[in-house]
Amino acid sequence: MSFLPWAALAEPFSFQTVIDKAEQLAGSNWRAPPQVPKFLQELSYHDYQGMRFKSERSLWADADSPFTVMLTPPGLFYQHAVALNIVEGEQSEPLAFDKSQFDYPNAELEKLIPADLGYAGFRLTFPFADPQVANQFLVFAGASYYRAVGRHNNFGLSGRGIAVNTGLPSGEEFPSFIEFWLKKPAPDATSLTFYGLLDGKSLTGAYEFEVIPGDETRLRVSSVLFPRQGIELPGVAPLTSMFYYGENTQRPYGEWRPEVHDSDGLLIHDGHSNEWLWRPLNNPAALSMDYYATEQLKGFGLLQRDADFRSYMDAEAGYGTRPSAWIEPRGEWGRGHVVLTQLPTPDETNDNIVAFWTPEEKWQAGQSYRHAYEVRFGRADLARNPMARALDSFLGDGTRIGGGAADGAVRVIVDFAGGPLDERSAEAGVSGQVTALEEGEVLEHFVEYVAPLKRWRLSMLVRPAANRPLSLRAFLHEGGETLSETWTYQLLPGSDVLQVIK
Template identity: 55%
Template structure:
């Protein structure tokens, strides 16, 4: 039996099996996923209406007592805080601990939570259940349990590194995201937390996923630090045909930014968790940067390649003065980068941008989708790494697009072309850092169908040590403004490829 007074009560509520940590393996979860896939889907139980209808403030008042962290009594570097079901989290999950004593289930215990409202405390069911868990690690000192990874709600999980704050989320899988038929949200229904050694720098978590169209087994090996990395192994079993399967999905928020109009009444310069999608094409070696927008209507974009090396949602803007929000601290939001450990074959990086009227909605989704059809009865294995950290988490070596500005192309400073846009893209870093201001840097720009590129040129921006690409382009009436551009020196590419897509009615000035 474990030592410590806090967990003696909890352990009395655990049920044990004789499988030890050394014997419990990923294949055990795979077998459970395979078995579930062979039967009809059954939706998990939901919590009582009272708990689903709690106000946001009431739910937030139910706080896990950090003095009761799992493994705190052993001064473990990794500790666990439990998330109560309620409000958004309507489906309880099963959480097991795998250690030298076996596999034990954590039964719900409301005494682990502080609830200052006595009436609310009385009404919370004694068998409510947990919605998920938070992992902690001592980023700020040996006695400080910093939360760095949260699994809660459907197949969502969020991670941060040492110097970032929670923002974007990841998911186990996405199913039919952005399609008119509607999206499915499979759930992680069971978790197994493998207890690490007291001073271990890594930890392993297993998860079982279940949904109407598929099941899955997941293994997460977690490495927190200056960057927090999750090595992911997954095995999916397809129940029914899936039109659009999303692998390694990332979900974020973009309300408005430097490249979009500021909504009426907003005083903050920008509001977003991520400002762009970065793609590393493993076939061409090209790096592509796509600034995000908040469209008027749902927009879905596809980047096709025969081999993907990596992709991610990035928060490149990390200056407080560009957000001026002391509460949200958007400049500290993490970036997330997905890198493939093997060849995933041909497919698309899919970007879904959903209209939103405020910052409370995660309206951006990016994922990898295979070219081959996903049919019932099929199986799919994959391995990848997901890293949370600062804007350079992708180790992109070239010049980067650090600003994108857009305005009307028919006014002073923009041009004299009705229906056109003036687009400015600032590049910095990489090889550009060693180029003299008078170097013969040239721009390469092209437009999509129906887009007329009227002019483009490059200027050195002396005050900020950047190179500015200026474009004047006009889309056909009611057409999408699609542009791509990069910089060259002596016939050598010195930057990533900047890409942009602006639907009709989403731009500034006369086109708004």
């Protein structure tokens, strides 16, 4: 039984080839990709991890190129194979599956592996420091997911080719890449180009990727999407991450680690208003969706600002070195919204955070939609935000913390640093602008310089309206000069912090 539609001979290839395939696919009904044998889907985590690709069998390992390709086997999470092709010049040839490229946890499993099984995806390597050490920096495997790291990171949050109806009652769809074309790089190449064909129930797509590894790994993306049917909430350039708890939430009972998250906030830059907006993440009690209007999107991303090991104390997970990711459009995308979807999670094993951009108009069947952007993976300063940044957010019972008290109120503390604040003396007249939404009340707010931390602290006492969310916007200024990004936050009724308020 064949799982992959391998071509017999080399054939001409360009990005237009993938676009034509995607457009042709969109004209036919969607068919779910064939699944791999049941025994592979039912493998234990230990046995699947035991199927290890032999690094010496990496593609281009015997060439002069600094890039190599390691291959990922199907099984467990990866329940269908993808077609892989190698492009040299303007010709493409299919890559045939070879089971001898893998070590197996036992001989019985090795015997069961079909000769034509195929691969679930691929991992790219590049020598970040030592020319003799091939560092994995980009992984494509599972639906349209990919993960990447900069030189100083370990793997964390994911990107996706597209999101479809995330968070809607109709249910989210997960289109998948079904075929890739990897372009063999030149010996002195500093980037690698590859292409992907995406297929799903509601749409198809063609993608061109160029990846440049480094301190910040940059992934340049060009996509052409063809809806099969109308799509209510298309999500362009989606990012997926995990937030279990942080300094802004209650610590789950029995947890000894101070914080557990892959990302701690969403940053948005709108060119029309030139506002930089920061939203700390949360682990909500129920599904939460927030829409941030953008007239002229300049960028958005999920960041891991807190890189201090002492904030996590987890020597194995290394949360302090998880990458941030920043999306920067190439060209004008028009009016739309950055959407933040947050889901409740009982532990750190579930990705519960999704952020993407969606256009003002729904997508229609029979049309095509093009987007170009760059995704940067690296440390949290990759957004080049010139404003002072909100570094920590603390919330507690307003009756228990000094500086004013009121029944039913919440004390909110936000620490800012960097940008124009670095040029101010401790005696500067820095003030806060605080706005409560959802009929909330701002009972008091003040700013003070915290010398031990070299930060400016905005302290707010706010009271949410009965059975309404606590929703706030705040920034620092001196006279008419805005000094910081806009910090925004929302707590839904029933959240852990509000439940402890007296």
